[in-house]
Amino acid sequence: MNPELLRRLPKMDLLLARPALAGSPLPYPLRRLAARQVLEGCRRDLLAGELEDLPALEALEEAVLRLAERLSRPALGRVVNATGVVLHTNLGRAPLSQRAAEAAAQAARGYSNLEYDLPNRRRGRRGAAAEALLRALTGAEGALAVNNNAAAVFLLLSALAAGRGVAVSRGELVEIGGGFRVPDILSRSGARLAEVGTTNRTRPADYAAALDAGDAQAILKVHPSNFRVVGFTQSASLPELGELARDRGVPLFCDLGSAAPGSPELREAVEWADVVCFSGDKLLGGPQAGILLGKGPLIDRLRADPLSRALRIDKLSLAALEGTLLDWRDGTAVPVAAMLAAPPAELRRRAEALAEALSPLCPCAVVETQGEVGGGALPGEALPAWAAALEPAEALDAWFRGWRTPILGRIHRGRLLLDVRTLLPGDEDEIAAALAAWREGAP
Numbered sequence: 001m002n003p004e005l006l007r008r009l010p011k012m013d014l015l016l017a018r019p020a021l022a023g024s025p026l027p028y029p030l031r032r033l034a035a036r037q038v039l040e041g042c043r044r045d046l047l048a049g050e051l052e053d054l055p056a057l058e059a060l061e062e063a064v065l066r067l068a069e070r071l072s073r074p075a076l077g078r079v080v081n082a083t084g085v086v087l088h089t090n091l092g093r094a095p096l097s098q099r100a101a102e103a104a105a106q107a108a109r110g111y112s113n114l115e116y117d118l119p120n121r122r123r124g125r126r127g128a129a130a131e132a133l134l135r136a137l138t139g140a141e142g143a144l145a146v147n148n149n150a151a152a153v154f155l156l157l158s159a160l161a162a163g164r165g166v167a168v169s170r171g172e173l174v175e176i177g178g179g180f181r182v183p184d185i186l187s188r189s190g191a192r193l194a195e196v197g198t199t200n201r202t203r204p205a206d207y208a209a210a211l212d213a214g215d216a217q218a219i220l221k222v223h224p225s226n227f228r229v230v231g232f233t234q235s236a237s238l239p240e241l242g243e244l245a246r247d248r249g250v251p252l253f254c255d256l257g258s259a260a261p262g263s264p265e266l267r268e269a270v271e272w273a274d275v276v277c278f279s280g281d282k283l284l285g286g287p288q289a290g291i292l293l294g295k296g297p298l299i300d301r302l303r304a305d306p307l308s309r310a311l312r313i314d315k316l317s318l319a320a321l322e323g324t325l326l327d328w329r330d331g332t333a334v335p336v337a338a339m340l341a342a343p344p345a346e347l348r349r350r351a352e353a354l355a356e357a358l359s360p361l362c363p364c365a366v367v368e369t370q371g372e373v374g375g376g377a378l379p380g381e382a383l384p385a386w387a388a389a390l391e392p393a394e395a396l397d398a399w400f401r402g403w404r405t406p407i408l409g410r411i412h413r414g415r416l417l418l419d420v421r422t423l424l425p426g427d428e429d430e431i432a433a434a435l436a437a438w439r440e441g442a443p
């Protein structure tokens, strides 16, 4: 490396005084940060011998401007979900309804009556309105919203089962993902795991034996969520476990994972379990939250537990949760529910329209494929789906990922599939814009 090159690197002030940078509306500290990073990158590359000569001043200026523009946008941002997986955990699970999103934005921008009882001029209870809606929608006696469902399970076990044996089927000792393992959370809560049955078959009599032997003083039923055991299988139903729990005078807890108001699964769980919990951002279609429903006195104990303060829901999520529940109350389909209910014929029409809009830009066909619910809901159940299939798959996929609003599809048999079920309003236009830019070879 020629040491002269290092000395000839432009000074930061000179670079910042270049017309495009001096005239840029971006804040000065941001331009300076970008200039420093670009110059440092150059110096590093020169020292490492990866750069033979100094870039032209215009090229440096351009690089600084591009970097400053990128740094001005948050790294966490919108993507287009064309994967067909409705509750995609890596993509933020449930998109909020208009009403829920607006409620969260309102709560974010100003003060709110979060914990204030307006008519009585005194401190109010956080979450009271959402909890009243939850009770009305599900018929549960008590309701409590916490930070997420993992927190709900932890609170439930800590407050109501610490020091006790909890009977769990060996077929339900699952890992949900993100390191959430039922046996681990159970032991952290201070409860003792009493495994019953076998991986593929557990009968009510297995639970009864654990209770009668004094190994367990509570029952936990866990929705196996993200996997399914097929073949020679058996599990105890909620009514069977409910009967057993009532007969032996022990509580029955149920981690449903995912639930929609009005569904037979939730109705059954609320009827038979003493406490049920599930996520706010799975089939409910709301923000990240953990919903606990159950017998009034038990929910009161959960609310009074010191842990519930540490696991409480934040005000933005709470506002979004109330908005989501108002949609359910009014019969307005939240986006997740609408996506899951979309008839195949309509999906096919949308895929055809997308393919028609894109086909002048690249080879494009309409294909029938399979999507999934995701989020650990209904494992193994494929959704009939329709997609636009584009070529060349690899190159387009890379281009789409780098697009201003990254577009995520799925590569299948050499084609990039864009599943229309999970597209939101405006996404088709964004895909067309990305593809037009690809055709022009422009960034």
Ligand SMILES: *Cc1c(COP(=O)(O)O)cnc(C)c1O
Pocket: 148, 149, 150, 151, 153, 176, 180, 222, 223, 224, 225, 255, 256, 257, 258, 278, 279, 280, 281, 289, 290, 375, 376
């Ligand atoms: C998803 C899931 C959880 C975790 O819920 P989060 O809201 O993601 O914390 C726990 N249990 C079951 C059965 C689940 O499906």
